[in-house]
Amino acid sequence: MKKIVVVLFLTVFTNTFAQANKADVLKLVELSGEVKEFYNIADEISKQLSVNNRERFKKDMEPLIAKQKKNLIAYYSQNLSQSEVENLIEFYQTPLAKKFMMVKSNYAVVLSNRSEAFKAEIQGIIMKYMM
Structure with missing residues (x-):
């Protein structure tokens, strides 16, 4: 037992x-x-x-x-x-999670658009120090 x-x-x-x-x-x-x-x-x-x-x-x-x-x-x-x-x-x-995923996805697009501008600014600074 x-x-x-x-x-x-x-x-x-x-x-x-x-x-x-x-x-x-x-x-x-x-x-x-x-x-x-x-x-x-x-x-x-x-x-x-x-x-x-x-x-x-x-x-x-x-x-x-x-x-x-x-x-x-x-x-x-x-x-x-x-x-x-x-x-x-x-x-x-849940509806909350679905909304969160949509907002997150939209932010990824916004962030990628902003990151291109940020990368261009960084390249400008890098070029300053390479010359």
């Missing part, structure tokens, strides 16, 4: 601290927009290439993005419990 109680206790204890389900973590990563950010980075870089090379570049980026996605899922799976993942998924499905 004692063995059954100990085994039952260990089973419950282990499940409480078990890693999150990777399928749920994948859903979380997609809802949070992190995967989309990988694609946005690739899109921004592709704009610097000739039109002929853009699609080939994006195709070559797919395995790298898949690897980053896999690493992200593994990291979250190890560091978040199943209940934490479920709570985050629930949050990202």
